[in-house]
Amino acid sequence: xxxxxxxxxxxxxxxxxxxxxxxxxxxxxxxxxxxxxxxxxxxxxxxxxxxxxxxxxxxxxxxxxxxxxxxxxxxxxxxxxxxxxxxxxxxxxxxxxxxxxxxxxxxxxxxxxxxxxxxxxxxxxxxxxxxxxxxxxxxxxxxxxxxxxxxxxxxxxxxxxxxxxxxxxxxxxxxxxxxxxxxxxxxxxx
Numbered sequence: 001x002x003x004x005x006x007x008x009x010x011x012x013x014x015x016x017x018x019x020x021x022x023x024x025x026x027x028x029x030x031x032x033x034x035x036x037x038x039x040x041x042x043x044x045x046x047x048x049x050x051x052x053x054x055x056x057x058x059x060x061x062x063x064x065x066x067x068x069x070x071x072x073x074x075x076x077x078x079x080x081x082x083x084x085x086x087x088x089x090x091x092x093x094x095x096x097x098x099x100x101x102x103x104x105x106x107x108x109x110x111x112x113x114x115x116x117x118x119x120x121x122x123x124x125x126x127x128x129x130x131x132x133x134x135x136x137x138x139x140x141x142x143x144x145x146x147x148x149x150x151x152x153x154x155x156x157x158x159x160x161x162x163x164x165x166x167x168x169x170x171x172x173x174x175x176x177x178x179x180x181x182x183x184x185x186x187x188x189x190x
Contacts, residue, residue, distance in 0.1 A: 021047040035059060128185055131178035143189045150179045150188060 006026065019028040020041045028042030032051050043051055058066045124132075129139050135149045155161055157172035182188040 017042050019044040019047055124187075125185075127181060128187060131181045134174050134178040143187060146182055146188045150175065150182070154179075 017028045018024070019026045021043060024044060024047060026044035028044060030043050030045065030048035031040040032043055032048055032055070034041055035055075041051065058069075061069070124139060132139055132141055132146070135146065135153060137146060137149055141149075153175045154172065157168040157175060159166050159169060159172075162168060179188065
């Protein structure tokens with residue numbers, strides 16, 4: 001016959017650690033943070049649950065400290081810079097070979113003008129060109145055209161559109177792969 005769980009817990013507590021709740025002699029298996037963040041308490045199941053319900057992380061902090069913590073929480077407590085200042089602290093790197101000068105260029109210095117969009121489309125990789133050919137499009141196709149052709153081909157080659165005929169499934173698979181590549185490269189608007 002197996003002893004009750006409380007008796008087993010009491011026997012183990014004598015060898016390891018006892019619940020820190022006054023008057024409890026069960027094993028302390030659950031760690032809980034001490035107020036102020038220094039060290040841990042060890043509680044049994046029931047007392048750990050009660051402690052966690054009453055625990056307030058911000059207790060003892062000033063209002064300014066709590067507000068600063070919440071602001072830092074938005075960014076995962078990582079260092080951030082004002083937009084455009086970067087790690088150079090607002091200084092411009094004049095040396096074109098300085099790697100810090102080009103840090104983040106692909107994201108922060110994106111040019112959204114129509115002329116810039118044309119420059120991007122002029123330099124398409126061989127995979128992008130192959131994907132466009134899979135959709136029977138020219139290599140200089142606009143994102144709207146690509147999206148329309150993709151949607152048309154998915155409807156055309158899907159077995160549900162062909163009364164269950166699965167003979168065009170291989171073409172649908174190639175169209176889906178081409179669409180995935182074009183979406184990932186930013187050539188197809190979602």
